[in-house]
Amino acid sequence: MRSEDYLPRLARIEDIAIETPTEKTFTLRLGEDDPGLHFNPGQFVEISVLGSGEAPFGLASDPAEHHAFQMTVRRYPSGVVTVPLHRMNVGDYLGMRGPLGNGFPLADCTGRDILIIAGGLGLPTLRAAIFYMLARRHQYGEITLLYGARTPQDRLYKETLREWTAAPDINCLQTVDVADESWDGNVGYVSALLEQLRLQGDNTSVFMCGPMVMIRPLTSILVDMGVAETSMYVNMEAHMKCGIGKCGHCLVKSKYVCTDGPVFTYDQVREMQAYHEAGH
Ligand SMILES: Cc1cc2nc3c(=O)[nH]c(=O)nc-3n(C[C@H](O)[C@H](O)[C@H](O)COP(=O)(O)OP(=O)(O)OC[C@H]3O[C@@H](n4cnc5c(N)ncnc54)[C@H](O)[C@@H]3O)c2cc1C
Ligand code: FES
Structure with missing residues (x-):
């Protein structure tokens, strides 16, 4: 260590x-x-x-x-x-x-289209991933960000979002649950934005962070679009203390979220959630 x-x-x-x-x-x-x-x-x-x-x-x-x-x-x-x-x-x-923790496998996804989906406070680590990929722009195919927040004022990094919306090398789409007079953009869930995209499912890697109530329905749509669960990566939250695999606070099934994660493929997340919901 x-x-x-x-x-x-x-x-x-x-x-x-x-x-x-x-x-x-x-x-x-x-x-x-x-x-x-x-x-x-x-x-x-x-x-x-x-x-x-x-x-x-x-x-x-x-x-x-x-x-x-x-x-x-x-x-x-x-x-x-x-x-x-x-x-x-x-x-x-x-x-x-x-x-x-482990982080997103960005270096393993070169040559592929990248779809990034963030809900609310899920944007921070994905912002770091976007900086990384934009600095190596030629190594990736299409890069798309879908960001959903409760209201326009609840969006993080408003200036960075403005820059990405204007930039040619990333497709940045935002939506809010509830609009106000300052907002003339999309209103509704991120899933509605996802359904508008034309994905090449078998060549797309997806990076997600946000509440599970948002992620679960999105993964069903993504599967229908031809994206494999093993190509969907979720940044998970869990109760943590030590952060280094010693205290056991974050253990779900056989995985320590702090050291095996916090990024897992969706098939792993699904198994961990099922185990958790079964009362273990
Ligand atoms: C890997 C990882 C990455 C994280 N990244 C971020 C991040 O970038 N930004 C960020 O703000 N937070 C992040 N969190 C969550 C953050 O660690 C907690 O919000 C923080 O520990 C709360 O500390 P506290 O001592 O102030 O709250 P506590 O005193 O522990 O709790 C106070 C109250 O807030 C509630 N609460 C605490 N945390 C949460 C939560 N996450 N969701 C809902 N209710 C909660 C508790 O139930 C309690 O009622 C991350 C967590 C993990 C495991
Ligand atoms: S937080 Fe202690 S084992 Fe993961």
């Missing part, structure tokens, strides 16, 4: 961007003598707020940047970690362990 997996390193808060009323994006910088953070999109870090506790957060920034990284954090009412984290300021220090 690498020392960075269990020994927290100090990271300084360099910037805080308010995304929505409950979500902030923190840019953290490591010291110059730190070896840097070398991560695969889909991996996460364990962040400790000194005196409060530790929690896992997905890495949301460009993986080409090694000394600064971003994570987007939703504040939960009475959250032991997220409430004090949201009160912190630029210049404050946090502890960081990682990168942890």
Whole structure:
């Protein structure tokens, strides 16, 4: 086991961007003598707020940047970690362990069309995956992002979404459950956007992150479009403590979400969900 997996390193808060009323994006910088953070999109870090506790957060920034990284954090009412984290300021220090987990198999999907589907707070690690692929644009076929949020104001990274919508090298489609006067885009579920696409199912890899109530119906549509369950990758959430396969908190069936995942193929996710729902 690498020392960075269990020994927290100090990271300084360099910037805080308010995304929505409950979500902030923190840019953290490591010291110059730190070896840097070398991560695969889909991996996460364990962040400790000194005196409060530790929690896992997905890495949301460009993986080409090694000394600064971003994570987007939703504040939960009475959250032991997220409430004090949201009160912190630029210049404050946090502890960081990682990168942890496996990440998306982006290097194995070259030559294929890529469909990215994010719901709400599912966008952060997929944003890192998009940065990675856009930096190697010639290695991939069509790249499409479908992003669904509850309302226009609940969307993360509004500026980045504007840039991707205008960019020729990614097809970025957004939808909201409930529109307001600022919104003249799509209204409805992500599944309605998916049904409008013409996919070459057997040459498409799908990367997803979002609530299971969104993912499950999408996978049925994708199967009907000819995408194999083994070509659909889901970034899963689970209750975690150690993040390094030691405490057993995240064990589902025979898999540790923290070390075997958090990215699994959909056939694996389906088995794990069935096991969980059977009351194990
Ligand atoms: C691999 C992984 C990646 C993650 N990435 C992110 C990320 O990028 N951004 C992010 O904001 N969160 C992410 N999470 C979730 C995040 O770790 C939790 O929200 C966080 O641990 C909550 O900590 P807390 O101590 O503030 O809340 P707690 O004190 O543990 O809980 C406070 C209250 O909030 C509820 N709550 C806590 N977490 C959740 C949740 N996830 N969903 C619904 N209710 C919850 C609890 O049930 C409780 O009622 C990730 C989790 C995992 C496992
Ligand atoms: S969080 Fe401890 S084993 Fe996965």
